[in-house]
Amino acid sequence: MPKKAKAGRLGIEDLMGIVNKKAGVNVAHSLSGDNPTEVKEWIPTGSRWLDSIICKGTMAGIPVGKVTEIAGLEATGKSYMAVQIAANAQKQGKLVIYFDSESAIDPGFLERAGCDLDKLMYVQATSVEFVLETIEELLGATDEQLVFIWDSLAFTPSVSDVEGDFNPQSSMAMKARILAKGMSKLVIPIADKQATFIVLNQLKTNIPQGPMARITAMTTPYITPGGKAMHYAYSLRIWLTGRKAKAAFIEDDKGFRIGSEVKIKLEKSRFGTAGRSCSFRILWGTEDIGIQCDESLFDAIKSSDHLTSAGSWYTLNMGSGNDPIRFQPSKWTTKMQDESFRERVYQIMDEEVIQKFHTREGEAANYYESEEK
DSSP, X not given: XXXXXXXXXXXXXXXXXXXXXXXXXXXXXXXXXXXXXXXXXXXXXXXXXXXXXXXXXXXXXXXXXXXXXXXEOTTSOHHHHHHHHHHHHHHTTOEEEEEESSOOOOHHHHHHTTOOGGGEEEEEOOOHHHHHHHHHHHHHHOOSOEEEEEEOTTXXXXXXXXXXXXXXXXGXXXXXXXXXXXXXXXXXHHHHTTOEEEEEEEOEEOOXXXXXXXXXXXXXXXXXXXXXXXXXXXXXXXXXXXXXXXXXXXXXXXXXXXXXXXXXXXXXXXXXXXTOEEEEEEEOSSSSOEEXXXXXXXXXXXXXXXXXXXXXXXXXXXXXXXXXXXXXXGGHHHHTTSHHHHHHHHHHHIIIIIIHHHTTOSOTHHHHSOOOX
């Protein structure tokens, strides 16, 4: 029989001590002090526009201590975005563990994206159970801040898939049950160790059944593998789709595909921003790979009163005491190389994208729908 606590007048600190001793880890906290549910650090995504819409009222990114899903259609740049996040995490001193089930990662590509290969561990994701068990073991083995990237959940088999035949009926729903059990064990340790878990996933066309099938297909055109339990585990769900109805590829002057135009939607956000969207271009077929951040900011501030247009020319209000700057859209990225111009754009971004949404200024549609020109 466990020894009972001595009866008497105990304060909240004493009670927390009893609970934490019983649990073996710090699970009891005073929310007036160090709140374990609060995100204290963010990893930049590589897109300032995306970072601006993730958390209400502040510049954010991928939340540390939480589970994030990055899901997308084919060729929308999920892996490229994940690798850019990995490089930014390394700059913050974190160690990256990259689980790959698609055997598609090229070391040269990682280096071009800014990753330090000496601070990145590549792991072949042989099964769902192996990924989850490895994460659990590594969390218990070190106090270093770890970033786990799983590429991808949809393509990783369960052990029963590996050992069984090719009949999908033989292991139906097995992966979802494994994930439900595994994530229920990992969410709190990830928060406790201030680790980060990024799950890459595939968007699949929703084919509902029943009398409401047509309406369901219109309101929920996409679903992701993994089961309902994963939806609850995610604090942030970032969905990537083509920006245009037709092919959203970027081509060079000879017609070769070198990138993708991507539309981002926050399918879920526990930070008050679900439903917000943005867009940018991801290059993957040139030396300069990754998210083209500066280029996208023109669309981000286009509706601002600080940016006016007359014909094919735009004028940026540079603030009190400074002359406005006129330019054509084709010269935007060149203008962004000027420090004063770039800082002014960042100021307008903070005002228009972060603060006005926080204070609910203007029409809601301006924040939830990105313009497509």
